Amino acid sequence: KQEVTQIPAALSVPEGENLVLNCSFTDSAIYNLQWFRQDPGKGLTSLLLIQSSQREQTSGRLNASLDKSSGRSTLYIAASQPGDSATYLCAVRMNYGGATNKLIFGTGTLLAVQP
Amino acid sequence: DAMVIQNPRYQVTQFGKPVTLSCSQTLNHNVMYWYQQKSSQAPKLLFHYYDKDFNNEADTPDNFQSRRPNTSFCFLDIRSPGLGDAAMYLCATSRSTGQAYEQYFGPGTRLTVT
Numbered sequence: 001k002q003e004v005t006q007i008p009a010a011l012s013v014p015e016g017e018n019l020v021l022n023c024s025f026t027d028s029a030i031y032n033l034q035w036f037r038q039d040p041g042k043g044l045t046s047l048l049l050i051q052s053s054q055r056e057q058t059s060g061r062l063n064a065s066l067d068k069s070s071g072r073s074t075l076y077i078a079a080s081q082p083g084d085s086a087t088y089l090c091a092v093r094m095n096y097g098g099a100t101n102k103l104i105f106g107t108g109t110l111l112a113v114q115p
Numbered sequence: 116d117a118m119v120i121q122n123p124r125y126q127v128t129q130f131g132k133p134v135t136l137s138c139s140q141t142l143n144h145n146v147m148y149w150y151q152q153k154s155s156q157a158p159k160l161l162f163h164y165y166d167k168d169f170n171n172e173a174d175t176p177d178n179f180q181s182r183r184p185n186t187s188f189c190f191l192d193i194r195s196p197g198l199g200d201a202a203m204y205l206c207a208t209s210r211s212t213g214q215a216y217e218q219y220f221g222p223g224t225r226l227t228v229t
Contacts, residue, residue, distance in 0.1 A: 004157070034217075043121075043205055044158070044220040089157070101146065101212045105157035 002027040004092060006106035013080055014114050021075040021109045023090035028068050031095040035064050035075050038087045038108070047088075048075070052095065080113045087111070118142050119221035121206050127227045128196050136191040136224045138206030144219075146212055147189040149181060150205040152223075158205055164189060165212050193226075201228045 003026045013019050023033070032051045036044040048057045048064040050073070056065040063076040073090055087110045091103040120139045128134040138147065146165050150158040162171045164183040178200070180192040193200055203225050207218040 031215075036220075041203075041223075041225060043119075043222040044207075046217065046219075049217065101209055101216055101218065102160055103158075103218060105159075107155065107157045 002104050004104055004106035006109050010110040012112040017080050018078050021088050023073040023106055025071045025092050028071050029095045031093040033066055033073050033092050036089045082113045082115045085113050119208055119219050121221040121224050125225050129229055131195050134193050136204050138189045139187050140208045142208055144208035144210050146209045148207040149191050152203040196228045198228050
């Protein structure tokens, strides 16, 4: 059974710092991995999606990497801003036989960027 | 332009009183999902519809039901809410059930049970 873990559970940094959020998964047979942002009391906003054949994806100040063999992904946020404060969730889709779009989520990292 | 809409955003219900949460979409996607997210926990898939075909997750309690009267709308019915059902309920859609199809999430409905 796939388990997705995110460490740390919470992180507080001063504005302007670069930071890394970690995601690990126990079963490397994934189809892809996706990072989401969730603001308090809100739904999920997709940030980056990495296919299993890719090593990284970039969008603006965000860079996500994937090491499928070791079961790890990182989300790098450059020059953090107070507006980046949110919970960041990673989720994997498994590469089971047949079509399945089931997302398996981690519990998230709560990020606070202090002005 | 909202693509996945959930109503209401906040719902308060009494213990044991049936409640219905609503999701609608303007994407014309074939698949609609319902997730439950309890405080500080990961979202957990309850069930999904592929067109009119209902697919229940093995560990979804019988207390949770769903209806999809047409492509655009999907409802989550909780027949007898308990205190443990207080959570954020997230609706998502995708074009198909294959892994290549990204899911689009609504803003969620936060359910409180008193």
